[in-house]
Amino acid sequence: MGGKKSKKDKDNKRADKRAFDPAKPVEVAERLRLPAGPVHLSDLETGVLDFGPQSKTDAAEAMLHIGPRLAELQERLYAQATQGSRESLLLILQGMDTAGKDGVTNHVVGPVDPGGLELASFKSPTAEELAHDFLWRIRKRVPSAGRIGVFNRSHYEDVLIVRVHELVPKEVWSKRYALINSFERELVRQDVTVVKCFVHVSKDVQRERLLARLDDPTKYWKYNPADVDERGRWDTYQDAYAEALRRCNTVGAPWYVIPADKKWYRNWLVASLLEEKLAEIDPRFPPADYDIEAERRRLGES
Amino acid sequence: MGGKKSKKDKDNKRADKRAFDPAKPVEVAERLRLPAGPVHLSDLETGVLDFGPQSKTDAAEAMLHIGPRLAELQERLYAQATQGSRESLLLILQGMDTAGKDGVTNHVVGPVDPGGLELASFKSPTAEELAHDFLWRIRKRVPSAGRIGVFNRSHYEDVLIVRVHELVPKEVWSKRYALINSFERELVRQDVTVVKCFVHVSKDVQRERLLARLDDPTKYWKYNPADVDERGRWDTYQDAYAEALRRCNTVGAPWYVIPADKKWYRNWLVASLLEEKLAEIDPRFPPADYDIEAERRRLGES
Numbered sequence: 340m341g342g343k344k345s346k347k348d349k350d351n352k353r354a355d356k357r358a359f360d361p362a363k364p365v366e367v368a369e370r371l372r373l374p375a376g377p378v379h380l381s382d383l384e385t386g387v388l389d390f391g392p393q394s395k396t397d398a399a400e401a402m403l404h405i406g407p408r409l410a411e412l413q414e415r416l417y418a419q420a421t422q423g424s425r426e427s428l429l430l431i432l433q434g435m436d437t438a439g440k441d442g443v444t445n446h447v448v449g450p451v452d453p454g455g456l457e458l459a460s461f462k463s464p465t466a467e468e469l470a471h472d473f474l475w476r477i478r479k480r481v482p483s484a485g486r487i488g489v490f491n492r493s494h495y496e497d498v499l500i501v502r503v504h505e506l507v508p509k510e511v512w513s514k515r516y517a518l519i520n521s522f523e524r525e526l527v528r529q530d531v532t533v534v535k536c537f538v539h540v541s542k543d544v545q546r547e548r549l550l551a552r553l554d555d556p557t558k559y560w561k562y563n564p565a566d567v568d569e570r571g572r573w574d575t576y577q578d579a580y581a582e583a584l585r586r587c588n589t590v591g592a593p594w595y596v597i598p599a600d601k602k603w604y605r606n607w608l609v610a611s612l613l614e615e616k617l618a619e620i621d622p623r624f625p626p627a628d629y630d631i632e633a634e635r636r637r638l639g640e641s
Numbered sequence: 642m643g644g645k646k647s648k649k650d651k652d653n654k655r656a657d658k659r660a661f662d663p664a665k666p667v668e669v670a671e672r673l674r675l676p677a678g679p680v681h682l683s684d685l686e687t688g689v690l691d692f693g694p695q696s697k698t699d700a701a702e703a704m705l706h707i708g709p710r711l712a713e714l715q716e717r718l719y720a721q722a723t724q725g726s727r728e729s730l731l732l733i734l735q736g737m738d739t740a741g742k743d744g745v746t747n748h749v750v751g752p753v754d755p756g757g758l759e760l761a762s763f764k765s766p767t768a769e770e771l772a773h774d775f776l777w778r779i780r781k782r783v784p785s786a787g788r789i790g791v792f793n794r795s796h797y798e799d800v801l802i803v804r805v806h807e808l809v810p811k812e813v814w815s816k817r818y819a820l821i822n823s824f825e826r827e828l829v830r831q832d833v834t835v836v837k838c839f840v841h842v843s844k845d846v847q848r849e850r851l852l853a854r855l856d857d858p859t860k861y862w863k864y865n866p867a868d869v870d871e872r873g874r875w876d877t878y879q880d881a882y883a884e885a886l887r888r889c890n891t892v893g894a895p896w897y898v899i900p901a902d903k904k905w906y907r908n909w910l911v912a913s914l915l916e917e918k919l920a921e922i923d924p925r926f927p928p929a930d931y932d933i934e935a936e937r938r939r940l941g942e943s
Contacts, residue, residue, distance in 0.1 A: 449751075449754070453755055458758075489755075491756070553937055560721075567936065634855055641872050
C-alpha cells in the first residue's frame with residue numbers, strides 16, 4: 340500500500356508540473372507573502388518552490404508571455420493617468436549583494452516602455468541628503484501618477500546597513516520602523532500600490548556568484564572587495580532584515596519573499612507578482628473626452 | 642538594348658536587397674547627417690531610403706539583432722564609468738506630433754537595461770522653470786557618466802513652439818541658437834556624445850496617424866484636439882524647424898534627419914545610428930582593480 344501511495348504521489352506531482360502553462364498568468368502573491376509574526380530568514384526557502392515553472396526553459400517561455408501583458412497593463416496605467424487617475428505602482432527591491440536587484444530591474448521591468456518607468460537606485464547618501472531626514476531623498480523619487488517606479492534599495496537601507504554599521508545611534512534607527520510604516524501608509528492612501536520584495540539568496544549561492552565575477556573579465560567591474568567584508572557580517576544583516584521584515588510587514592504594504600537562488604525562478608516570480616498587482620489596479624484605457632466625429636471632420640479638412 | 646539594360650537594373654536592385662543582412666550592423670550616420678547650408682524640409686525624404694531593410698519583416702529581424710548589441714554596448718559604457726570614464730550618450734528626439742518620439746523611445750532603447758537609461762520628457766515648463774533661463778531644466782537632466790540619456794523633446798522647443806506661439810519676444814528666442822550651440826559644445830567637450838534626431842514625418846502621414854487614434858478606443862487617450870490646432874501651423878513649424886536645424890547643425894553635434902513615414906524604418910534607422918555612435922565611443926569592460934587571486938582566497942574562506 341505504501342508503495343502504491345508513493346506511486347500515486349509521483350503521478351500527482353508529474354501532473355502538477357504538466358499543469359504549468361507558460362502562456363497563463365499565475366497568482367503568486369498569497370504564496371510569497373510573509374506571514375505575520377516572528378521571522379527567521381533561515382526558515383525561508385531560497386530555492387525553487389513547488390509552483391510555477393520548474394525549469395529554466397519553461398520560465399523563459401513564460402517570461403515571453405508575461406512581457407507583453409506587463410507592457411499593456413503599464414500602458415493602461417499610463418493612459419488612465421492622462422485623464423486624472425492617480426494610480427501608480429512602486430516596486431521596492433531589497434536583498435543581500437548578488438541576490439539580483441539589478442537583474443530583476445533589467446529582466447522584469449525590461450519589457451515595459453521605458454517612458455512609463457521611473458527607476459531610482461539609492462546609493463550612499465550625499466552630504467545634502469544626510470542633512471535631511473532619511474525619507475527626504477526617498478519622497479522625491481516616489482513614482483508619478485501612471486508610472487511604475489522601481490526602488491533598487493530604498494529607505495530600508497536606513498534600518499539595514501545603517502544599523503549593521505552603527506552609522507547612527509540605536510535611538511535614531513529604532514524609531515524608523517514606525518516612520519517607514521507611516522510613510523508607506525501615506526503612499527497607499529494616495530493610490531500608490533507598494534510592492535516590497537525581499538530577494539532572498541542563500542549564503543552559498545552568494546559565494547558562487549561572487550566567485551563567478553572573478554572568473555569572467557566582463558564581470559570584474561561588478562566585483563567589489565568590500566562585498567566580501569559585508570558578507571562577513573552575514574548574520575548581523577540577516578538579523579537586521581528579519582526585524583525590518585517583521586516590523587514593516589503591514590496589511591497595506593506587506594513584504595513578499597522571493598527565493599533567489601535560481602535567477603530564472605526569481606525573475607518569473609517578481610514578474611508574476613508585478614502582473615498580479617497591476618491587474619488588481621485594473622487600469623483602463625479612458626474614453627474620449629472630445630467629440631470624435633467633430634475631430635474626424637476637422638482632420639479631414641486639415 | 643533598353644529592355645536588356647532595364648532587366649539588368651532590376652537584377653542589380655534585387656541583388657542590393659538581397660545584400661541587406663539583418664544580422665549585420667549598417668553605418669547610417671553619414672547618410673542621415675544633414676548637410677551644411679540652407680534647409681528645406683520639403684526636400685528631405687520622409688519615406689524609406691535606398692539602404693537598410695526594405696520591408697517590415699526585414700526590419701523586425703534586424704531589430705532582433707540590434708537589441709542585444711545595443712544592450713552590450715550600454716553595459717560596457719556603464720562598466721567603464723565605474724572606473725572613472727566620463728563617457729555618456731545623449732539622444733535628442735525632436736519632431737512634429739505623431740512623428741514617433743515616444744515610439745522610438747519604446748522600441749529603440751527598450752532592449753537596453755533600464756538601469757542604464759535616463760529618460761527626460763520635456764513638457765510645458767513649470768512656473769519655477771520659467772523663472773530660470775531656458776537651459777536650467779535641461780542641464781539638470783544631462784545623463785550621468787556611463788548612461789544613455791534620452792530627451793523626448795528638449796531645449797529645441799524653446800526655438801520651436803516658443804517661436805511659433807510667440808511665447809517670448811523675438812529678441813529673446815533669436816539669441817538661443819548661439820546659446821544652444823555653446824551648451825552642446827560644452828557637453829561634447831565633457832564626453833557626452835550628443836545625437837540629435839529630427840524625426841521627419843509628412844503632413845499626410847500625420848493626418849493618417851491622428852485619424853487612426855480616433856478609430857481605436859485604446860488610442861483615444863493619445864489624441865488631443867490641440868494637436869489639430871498645431872497641425873494648422875504646419876508651415877510655421879516647418880520654418881522654425883528649418884532654422885533650428887540649419888543654425889544648430891554643428892560639427893560636434895550635427896543633426897540627423899530620420900524619415901519617419903514608416904515606423905519600422907524609422908526605428909531601424911535610429912537604432913542603427915545609436916549603435917554606430919556607441920561603437921565609436923568604443924566602451925570597454927575595465928580590468929580588475931583588485932587582486933583576483935587574493936579575493937578568490939578570501940571568498941573561499943568566507
